[in-house]
Amino acid sequence: MTRAPVMREALVLGISLLSAMAAGSLLILALGESPAHVYGLLLRSTWGDSYGVGQVLFKSTPLIFTGLSVALAFRAGLFNIGAEGQLMLGGLAAALVGASLPAGAPAALALPLVVLAAALAGAVWGAIPGVLRACFGAHEVINTIMLNFLAAALVLGLGHEVFLPETTHTALVVEGARLPALGLAGSAANLSFILALVAAAAVWFYLARARRGFELRAVGLSPGAAENAGVRVRATWVAAMATAGALAGLVGCNFVLGYKHYFEEGMGRGAGFMGIAVALLGRGHPLGVVLAALLLGTLSHGGMAVNALVPKELVDVLQAVIILAVAASSAALDRGAGRAGQ
Amino acid sequence: MSTTDDAVLALSGVSRAFGAVLANDRVDLRVTRGHVHALVGENGAGKSTLMRVAYGELRADGGEIRLKGELIPRERHSPREAIRRGVGMVHQHFMLVPTLSVVENVVLGREPLRRGLLDLAGPAGALRELSRRFGLEVEPRARVEELSVGERQRVEILRVLWQGCDVLILDEPTAVLAPAEVRRLFGVLADMAASGLAVVLITHKLDEVCALAERVTVMRQGRVVDELDGRVVSAATIARAMVGREVLLRVERGPRGAPPGAATLLRVDGLRVTRGEGTDAVSDLSLVVKAGEIVGLAGVEGNGQRELVEALVGLRPQAAGSISLAGRELSRLGVGERLAAGLGHVPEDRLARGLVLDFSLEENLALGRQGEFCGWFGLDRRRLRVEAIRLLAEGDVRPAEPLACARALSGGNQQKVVMARELSRPAARVLLCAQPTRGVDIGAIEHIHRGILAARGRGVGVLLASADLPELLALSDRVLVMFKGRVAGQLAGAELDAPGAAERLGELMTGAGGAT
Numbered sequence: 001m002t003r004a005p006v007m008r009e010a011l012v013l014g015i016s017l018l019s020a021m022a023a024g025s026l027l028i029l030a031l032g033e034s035p036a037h038v039y040g041l042l043l044r045s046t047w048g049d050s051y052g053v054g055q056v057l058f059k060s061t062p063l064i065f066t067g068l069s070v071a072l073a074f075r076a077g078l079f080n081i082g083a084e085g086q087l088m089l090g091g092l093a094a095a096l097v098g099a100s101l102p103a104g105a106p107a108a109l110a111l112p113l114v115v116l117a118a119a120l121a122g123a124v125w126g127a128i129p130g131v132l133r134a135c136f137g138a139h140e141v142i143n144t145i146m147l148n149f150l151a152a153a154l155v156l157g158l159g160h161e162v163f164l165p166e167t168t169h170t171a172l173v174v175e176g177a178r179l180p181a182l183g184l185a186g187s188a189a190n191l192s193f194i195l196a197l198v199a200a201a202a203v204w205f206y207l208a209r210a211r212r213g214f215e216l217r218a219v220g221l222s223p224g225a226a227e228n229a230g231v232r233v234r235a236t237w238v239a240a241m242a243t244a245g246a247l248a249g250l251v252g253c254n255f256v257l258g259y260k261h262y263f264e265e266g267m268g269r270g271a272g273f274m275g276i277a278v279a280l281l282g283r284g285h286p287l288g289v290v291l292a293a294l295l296l297g298t299l300s301h302g303g304m305a306v307n308a309l310v311p312k313e314l315v316d317v318l319q320a321v322i323i324l325a326v327a328a329s330s331a332a333l334d335r336g337a338g339r340a341g342q
Numbered sequence: 343m344s345t346t347d348d349a350v351l352a353l354s355g356v357s358r359a360f361g362a363v364l365a366n367d368r369v370d371l372r373v374t375r376g377h378v379h380a381l382v383g384e385n386g387a388g389k390s391t392l393m394r395v396a397y398g399e400l401r402a403d404g405g406e407i408r409l410k411g412e413l414i415p416r417e418r419h420s421p422r423e424a425i426r427r428g429v430g431m432v433h434q435h436f437m438l439v440p441t442l443s444v445v446e447n448v449v450l451g452r453e454p455l456r457r458g459l460l461d462l463a464g465p466a467g468a469l470r471e472l473s474r475r476f477g478l479e480v481e482p483r484a485r486v487e488e489l490s491v492g493e494r495q496r497v498e499i500l501r502v503l504w505q506g507c508d509v510l511i512l513d514e515p516t517a518v519l520a521p522a523e524v525r526r527l528f529g530v531l532a533d534m535a536a537s538g539l540a541v542v543l544i545t546h547k548l549d550e551v552c553a554l555a556e557r558v559t560v561m562r563q564g565r566v567v568d569e570l571d572g573r574v575v576s577a578a579t580i581a582r583a584m585v586g587r588e589v590l591l592r593v594e595r596g597p598r599g600a601p602p603g604a605a606t607l608l609r610v611d612g613l614r615v616t617r618g619e620g621t622d623a624v625s626d627l628s629l630v631v632k633a634g635e636i637v638g639l640a641g642v643e644g645n646g647q648r649e650l651v652e653a654l655v656g657l658r659p660q661a662a663g664s665i666s667l668a669g670r671e672l673s674r675l676g677v678g679e680r681l682a683a684g685l686g687h688v689p690e691d692r693l694a695r696g697l698v699l700d701f702s703l704e705e706n707l708a709l710g711r712q713g714e715f716c717g718w719f720g721l722d723r724r725r726l727r728v729e730a731i732r733l734l735a736e737g738d739v740r741p742a743e744p745l746a747c748a749r750a751l752s753g754g755n756q757q758k759v760v761m762a763r764e765l766s767r768p769a770a771r772v773l774l775c776a777q778p779t780r781g782v783d784i785g786a787i788e789h790i791h792r793g794i795l796a797a798r799g800r801g802v803g804v805l806l807a808s809a810d811l812p813e814l815l816a817l818s819d820r821v822l823v824m825f826k827g828r829v830a831g832q833l834a835g836a837e838l839d840a841p842g843a844a845e846r847l848g849e850l851m852t853g854a855g856g857a858t
Contacts, residue, residue, distance in 0.1 A: 038449075098845070099501065104512030109456070208720075208721075209719070209721045209723075210716075210720045210721070211712050211713065211716040211721065213720075214708070214712050214721055215712060217698075217701075218698050218701065218705075221698045221700045221701065222694065222698040222699065222700075223695070223711065224349035224691070224694040224695045224698060225694065225695055225697055225698045226686060226694040226698070227657060227677060227695075228655070228657065228689055228696070228709075228710070229676065229677075229678075229681075229712070230676065230677040230678025230679070230680075230681045230682075230708035230710050231677075231678070232676065232678070290410065338657070
């Protein structure tokens with residue numbers, strides 16, 4: 001029973017990658033370049049040396065967090081379009097808390113505090129649409145989208161008070177609140193990547209093993225049956241959205257704590273929406289999310305390297321074709337497998 | 343006038359597979375004019391598949407389909423083609439647009455135009471004529487969402503008739519109907535057959551077959567295993583052909599009545615439950631269920647039985663009154679706490695409430711018991727697996743495969759999973775059973791009835807809400823009849839065995855019985 005779905009997922013991904021490469025090849029040929037050359041360069045610049053690897057990991061980290069965020073909400077039957085706003089506020093919170101600590105604060109104390117601040121800010125922002133859904137039946141898709149705008153406005157409004165004069169960023173966080181780099185040839189990859197992997201493992205455990213995760217999946221698949229089994233459906237919605245928000249909020253670790261050491265307006269922009277694609281590519285499974293984030297991270301960094309030969313928008317095309325192909329081929333396979341029974 | 347050659351619908355050697363499962367295996371079937379032809383078999387026997395193949399909804403993998411003697415190429419067959427050649431099908435699940443009127447639904451897809459504009463007056467007149475001719479009363483201008491289930495079914499049948507048909511296929515038409523509506527429908531179908539139509543009736547209710555059908559085709563595991571004459575065979579003969587073994591249509595039970603000195607387990611006092619609009623669904627209702635007692639709950643659908651059971655489980659808020667289990671007040675508790683306190687619930691809506699269809703069987707068996715299987719390191723999958731294997735074997739669930747998806751099971755086996763789970767709760771003292779055998783095949787019914795009686799034997803109190811009077815009469819120690827949200831009367835002990843017990847219940851159900 002478990003083997004078949006794994007094979008199917010692999011098939012979906014294989015078909016999608018091949019069709020994306022085929023479409024990309026046509027485009028490259030039309031631009032007068034050699035596909036083999038371009039793809040070779042794309043691979044060498046990403047997985048060919050430790051700097052490239054580091055940059056890929058750095059670009060994948062936010063996508064893992066937002067992918068997990070969307071996937072977790074999705075398993076509860078909710079669509080979190082709000083990772084964008086949640087990650088903004090998470091980053092801002094981490095930066096403000098990190099900057100307000102005393103300069104000599106030890107890392108053992110400062111790091112948990114700032115990471116917690118990022119998660120908490122995201123969780124609060126995520127919980128709002130959860131509560132609105134649970135109490136008033138307001139649809140979370142609309143509300144998460146609206147809260148993205150609110151978050152952006154909030155950042156600008158607060159920025160007036162907290163940004164350094166004449167800039168759009170906050171003060172530096174104290175030494176103790178910084179996540180060390182992974183030491184990959186000066187790349188931006190930092191400990192956040194490991195944190196993201198830990199988060200993926202935690203989400204996997206939660207969904208597969210934890211009691212609340214079991215209940216969350218039941219709510220996502222059949223709220224009526226879950227309620228009948230004594231699960232508190234509304235509370236589960238709120239908890240799922242809050243957890244999804246916390247995961248998105250952790251994106252702040254990568255930029256603020258691990259790279260720039262301050263929060264800057266526009267930081268991480270787009271990662272929230274890309275999280276939807278990552279969750280789709282990863283088929284809602286934490287391991288799938290990590291792999292999908294690495295794939296999109298590779299394309300994102302590889303795009304810079306091939307920019308000399310072809311416009312870097314090529315990777316946007318590749319990305320788009322992969323996502324479309326995954327959506328289409330999995331639907332086609334579902335249909336092909338047919339509905340068993342009568 | 344019908345010779346052996348004028349079959350309006352003839353299938354020969356038709357096969358159809360779903361993945362590895364052969365749903366139809368070289369099936370032959372001939373349907374002729376002027377007859378009601380019953381297609382019977384357990385859930386999963388391939389009846390619906392066969393008819394959907396005939397109707398062109400599913401493509402046959404092999405074999406020939408002839409409509410009025412003309413061979414229809416497999417790859418060209420479609421519902422459109424079927425309708426054009428006079429074959430109509432009424433599905434088990436209605437396919438109507440609730441916000442449109444009856445006549446709009448009927449013409450949908452083949453709207454008649456007059457001077458380029460939609461003409462509804464013509465079809466409305468035609469519908470009135472058809473309604474009158476076949477006794478299918480329904481107002482053409484009424485909106486479908488305002489109609490009762492029985493009326494909606496009439497709309498479905500009218501749509502097929504309006505399209506013009508020689509063969510009318512009905513898939514489990516009585517599953518949703520009250521007894522009086524069933525009798526009425528059967529009258530209509532008999533008239534249609536008498537007027538020269540061929541009527542194909544998919545069902546697994548044997549009394550229906552015996553009442554109506556002249557020809558009975560019995561299917562089992564995708565094959566036709568018998569062709570019988572419905573006017574002369576007994577229900578037991580058909581049942582044996584369907585299941586492939588002797589079936590007890592009525593399970594053995596001990597004398598009626600709670601054991602002497604049995605403790606009161608469930609006590610409901612002055613319960614009031616309101617519907618969304620503020621009217622009372624249940625008003626000032628009191629009842630008692632003792633240990634080792636099965637209390638039947640009869641009533642025409644919509645008289646508050648559903649709301650009562652849901653309020654007892656905690657799925658629906660109560661407006662007033664008290665509910666106590668072995669002396670413990672439940673009114674303020676949530677569903678989970680009530681389950682922990684000793685309630686079990688077999689919900690009326692198995693697909694929406696009883697199971698998570700995309701969960702595995704073992705996960706479904708853990709629903710509502712998830713706390714029991716959680717240790718320090720999360721869900722204890724190994725213990726769950728052991729328990730699931732035991733419950734699936736005890737519950738006679740097929741396949742007894744813990745990792746099978748609940749969606750893939752037949753209705754009967756799904757219900758066995760729900761029963762097995764609810765009976766397995768360690769703390770269960772009162773079992774609330776709502777329509778436990780609705781849409782379930784007879785082999786499974788026997789098993790479910792045995793399970794309910796076994797629970798009674800263990801001292802569990804059972805509240806059994808059912809629209810199936812024979813079921814209530816067979817199992818209950820007492821039967822309460824609900825009418826307009828109140829208990830209109832009760833029959834207990836010997837009264838249930840007395841001749842005319844069913845008629846007495848019927849009177850109470852329609853409010854004609856007065857207070858007892």
